[in-house]
Amino acid sequence: MSQLTLFDDDGIQTNPVLSHKNLIRPALLKDLPFDKIYEVSRKEASRKKPIFFIHKYFARRTTCNFRLMLLSLLLPEKTNVWDHFYDPGTINKNDDVTIFDPFMGGGTTIFESARIGAKVIGNDLQPLSKLVTSAEIMPAPVEKIKKEVDRLDKAIGVKIKNYYTTCCPHCNKDADVMYNFHVNQARSKVNKEIIELYSSFVLSEKKGVLTLFCPECSEVFKSDSKNKVHCCSHCNHTMANPREGFVNRGKYKNPVTGEEDFIRNYKDGETYPFKTKIIAQEYNCSHCGQHDYKKVDLNDIDLNNQASEELAKLRDTLPIPLQLIPHGYNTKQMINHGYLKFQEMFTDRQLLCLGLLLKEIDMVEDDDVKFWLLVAFSASLEMNNKFCRYQYNAWKISNIFFNHAYVPLTMPVENNVWGSKLGTGTFIKSVNKLIKGKEFNENIYDIFINSKGESDKKYSTDKVNMRLGESFAELDKNTAFLSTGDSRRLDFLPDNSVDIVLTDPPYGSNVMYSELIDFFHVWLHQTNIGKNFGFTDPLSPKLDEIIVNPVRKQTYDDYSNGLKEVFKECSRITKKEGYLIFTFHDSKLESWFSVIDAIARSNYKLIAAYPIHSESRTGAHTSSKESIAFDIFLICIKDVCNEQEVSNELIESIKNEAFFNTDKIIKRLENINAEITIPDIENFFISQFFVSMFSNHVILSSALKEHLSITIKSIDNLIQSEKVVSKRTGWWSALYNPKHSKI
Template identity: 35%
Template sequence: MPESNGYDPKPIEKYFPIAEVNKIADKESKAKRYYRPVYTMHKWWARRLGSVFKTILLYSLADENIKIIEDSQKSLTKKDWSGDPEELWDFYLEDVNFDGKTVLDPFFGGGTTIVEALRMGCNVVGKELNPVAWFVTKKEIEPVDPDKLEEAFEKLKKEIAPEIKEYYKTTCPECGEEADAMYYFWIKEIKCLNCNQTIPLFKGYVLASSRSSNDDFHWVICPKCENLFKSENYNEENSCPRCKNKFNPNKDRNTTGRYYICPNCGQKEEIIENIRRNGKPEERMYAVEFYCENCDENNNENLVNGKGYKEIDEKDKNLFKQAEAKFEEIKNDLPVPQQKVPPGQKTRELKNHGYNYFKDMFNKRQLLNLGTLLNQILRLRDKKEKELLLLTFSYMLEYQNMLCEYNRGKNHLYNLFRRHAYHPSLNPVENTVWGCKYGSVDFEKSFEKIKRGTNYALSPYERYIENNETEKKETKTPIRGDFTENFENLGKKGNTLLLCGDSSYLPIPEKSVDAIITDPPYFDNVMYSELSDFYYVWLREGLKEDYEYFNAKLTPKNSEVIKNPVQNKEDKDFITGLTRIFSESNSKLREDGILAFTFHHAKTEAWASVLKSVLESGFYVTAVYPIQAEMGTSMHIHEKGNIEYDMIIVCRKRKKELAEKSWEGLHDQIYLKARETIKNLEKRGKRITQGDMFVVAMGKCLEEYSKYYPNVVRNGEQVNVKTALKEIREIVDSQFMSGKFDEFERKLDTPSAAYLSFIAGRGDSISYNTLNKELQQRAVSIEDLINWGLVKKEGSQVVKLSLEERAEEIENKKESQINAIERAHYIQHLKKEGNLAKEIEKWADDISVKALEELSKVENKKELHELAEYTEKKIGEPSLESFTR
């Protein structure tokens, strides 16, 4: 039983329903729009899951008597429970009301704590440095009349939609009628530094796959005359029907990685070096995806539900020129942001590609229509409706810029922040601002998302898993923030004190909150201010008159708690900032109160920093639990790689120092507890990566070490935080991972074991030093990995070879030299190239199946599991069948 300073332990200090909440969290992480639409009203990075935080609140605040709302009159009923924390889970679906209890979140970000606490009848105090996050959370919880909101939207639609939509029309190539443009395809062009030839920076000449599952062709574009035509096999040489030019749409290209290759003189140069010398590349429109209502109604079989692709014609070019001319004519009257892109870790990529102002991320048609739309929104009278439509406008911006790309396999637009970064595109795609029947996020579709969020806030519900089926239960308490400007009125004239500013100062009385539930910044994982400036510069146009937080030209950077070398912020700055805020929060917490927060990171120094801050601010850790982490479909998480779990860290105020504790004994204790936790997770069928093992071990180290801090000793010397965590990391590397490596080696072979243990699931590159340290415990070196054709070294990084590079290596080997992971990779390559059905017979065997299965677990990819099943069916099968992609 954890120590609790003389107070009875809270349920969360004794137990947390990991298995139960993970079932819901896993589903929610992949479908927030169905589970909690309120969190999809606007982008915020690394937003934690509502089901997890609701459970944290329930287990942190529950007393012997629990009040619930059982009827439409919203009267409170007291229910006793036995005090057994395992039985507390029965209340998860109830309309629990912690009437009178106050929850503080000093880093409220996207608002998860605030929203879930209001749902449970709490008073909430939240503070957040970033004005964008403050505004997003304010709009999530501020009540609005749905009819008035709809009325404001319809007024806007009537006044401005026809004007905007006229700039997104094209001619249908099938019937000659006017059609709606869904997406315009653009290509960046540069001048060769050697011969001055104009080079379109095509990464390939495949525009899109067929939209119909009944067709097996791709739309490709001729590099010589830019004719758009259907190709039955884009992996082989094609002949253009118009100019007879021969080319391979998938393999021919003018760029490779960060280089361009001049088709005229063969010169190879870095793209950003060309941009440094010549400025931001020109962009040229070359194709459009359209929707033709006439063809849709007449069931034109050459189109799919009226949708198709065409080359740009003169009408399309002239329409864009009209938009350019109109923008130049009225640009001084439009609320278009003029701020420069500031120096930064994430903004460096923007500057490298010639984006010096935020407005440079948009073309002139976008600036015209976005500026016109924003102008009209700002003329609305009612503040609540105007602000929600401003949020609608802001939400769609990440789909309305020239950094967006097209997913050519799935025929949809990629949003800007699918990664936690700015990623300039060589092949940008322009979306329509107001929208049409089909297509990605535009203003009309954004508004539908806002409505779903506000309707959910008025009438929340819970989705849960019962008999492996998802069920839904409506609840009575709305998500409603009644705002007050000071703590004295909290609980009397309002239930919400929402502040914007530095949380090292909290203007509330000492010992006034029952719990602190938060999600602090993750060291160097997300540069919130640098990314949110993208939204801020537009929101500021509409909010600077009403809120002082939007007076500055950009979001605040100086007080941000983050590690960011570009801002000259190092580990010590992160520790100092976090300690300041945790210390201030400590003073506001009641003596029997709980601090619970979530954290995960792949770096030892990040855990050292957060543990030091917890300890220095007067807390110690009483319990730690692993729980489902960020959105499962996040491209950022998939590429960053191998951490699926957050750790919930529960803390109490420290009252006294304990006697000295031997580090040797504590070291063994941590190892045994971490091993037990990992085994329990594996028993539940959860995939456990090296990153997960590390996170679990770090959490257990926090829990045990913090109880005795600063009196943890070895040979009479204090063992500091950094040393403790470093040695726990060595446990992960030497003890836990050695078992995984040995298991893979027994099942497969040494190169495959090395790949699965140290390379797979970790993104495209790994630090050379990090990988070298991990391999030191094995009879394997980075040189071995390179010789096996698994990786290559680029500077200080070890880079994973692409499937194409791996395939080339494998094709040059004898059959007897090909190992298990190579067989798995080649089968993946065959599928990607469309040759699986033709060649699978040669590669299908038990070893290939095992390698694909293990790879699917490590990389957490369902499609690899399906590929393994397909391969298994093909073992010994004489005939060849098509594999459904």
């Protein structure tokens, strides 16, 4: 079946056209089909599109929701937007639409805006945002990259790979080490002897068979998962529950001596958290085809020691981060565990191999190729550090940011830095993901749900390949303008130059972006090209970050004032008929009050609010608890709110209208069996309350705040829904057991 398009082959309009003229009466004013896009967004959240796999960015939203919003803005009012969601096509070449994202982040708005042929402008405080977004929209010299990777392999790859070899126990030939399993060591407070902080003795579980590590003789052996007792095949040591180690919920307990204390109290600057012992390996042998787990032999230990000795000799010549870990909301946990420098988050072998690789990349002569190799290197960092765990029943490594946090582990897993045939998160796999992402830009698809209820791909003729301009003057449909800085100061953008501001701002205290971004920033700062790209300071920018961070004493007032200043600048640069649209959710009313106050004080009016499925449902910070599954799209136009006197009758009217609209939203979501939690319903109601408030020309007063606070406390009794769930679900929930992943 041929693909529908917004234009026929002769360029004659056959369907509603994307145009800035439709901003006066867009389809959005009629409806946003959030129920239609719900399952599509869930599927995309579980498996992001290839271009967004090229590098980690935090709290990145699904592209389908932003595409839906753009189409709803640029198609005429009477259009059924969902009928045209999968239609390829761009804005008419004689029609200009300029879209700006003041919190560019992971580049979702920029990519989707570029896809429909808009002029795109992005700004973000973080240099990493510009690096990642640039990589998402620019074309890559793939053949040159492959050629340079081959050269790197000969120059340094062979040396790195030699540090990740072992003797295959089946054919006695060299095999690739995919992962080294470590256990942290500490000094006993009872007898000062070295103790080992095992949280589990299970290496893997596959088809009812456990691969176990014996703490008595260091043997690796197999056992049926149904066995009530698991006996070591070498020393006959028995374990009733090998998933139970000596560490549980941050506490160590010695089963023999009874010694017990919190893990963080074992830090001594010498052993914990720095000293680890390799206990097992996952290997793949290219000679005999064997892929399994094995015990560590003397050669493996010697190879690890050689890496430490080599690092000691070369440390001062390698671009290894020297920065201290700054005290912050996300960093305080690892600081409490004794981590003081970012380099301490890596094993000696990782520091050596990453340093050697980055040094070689920074000497590449072609700056274009160097940029792409730097992106791949940076992307590989999230799975090459001591904060990576092993998913024993998924048989793969999990990245450091499985949560939006730094979680110290007592049993970290060391990846193969360069990479082997199997495994994930290595430098080579990161290069391959980058190339696959660039292929996606030439063969863009959207997720759709087929007649069997399964996700499938619908390909489009749209393409994304943009140049980067240095200023607003260079902006056109093929040249994006991406900048780094504080969006409270947008002097480089003219008045009335933007049609749509579409963004995903920080959500109060939900994510401490700069503290997490430091993990990548400290490495990129070490390079020449990194500094050319904005990584000039040793740590990521924090002073101007618009968030709520109690550790850095950034309050809700600071947050509201920051958003207000950004929105005021957006109002200045936005045309009269333009829109400010952004996503938001929060469980704290203080955050909502801050956002609404910022809207009102920047000459905007909230005219509509629609729920859309939130970020990835696969992370531990969003799943397996009564968390928020939906963002709210807040639709604002330029308008000055004329204050009306607030009466009890008016407050009741606002509340009743909000209840009515919330009930309609819930019914639409119930009809598609959507996953809704009580916090979701609270956010639905809050957003509708504020829409009604603005439509009644009322500003946010103390009386309104108090009334809303009282109502929210009993929302679950006031709004009835039989399909409210107590927790969110995701593919990972059956694989991830917090007891075995955290100390």
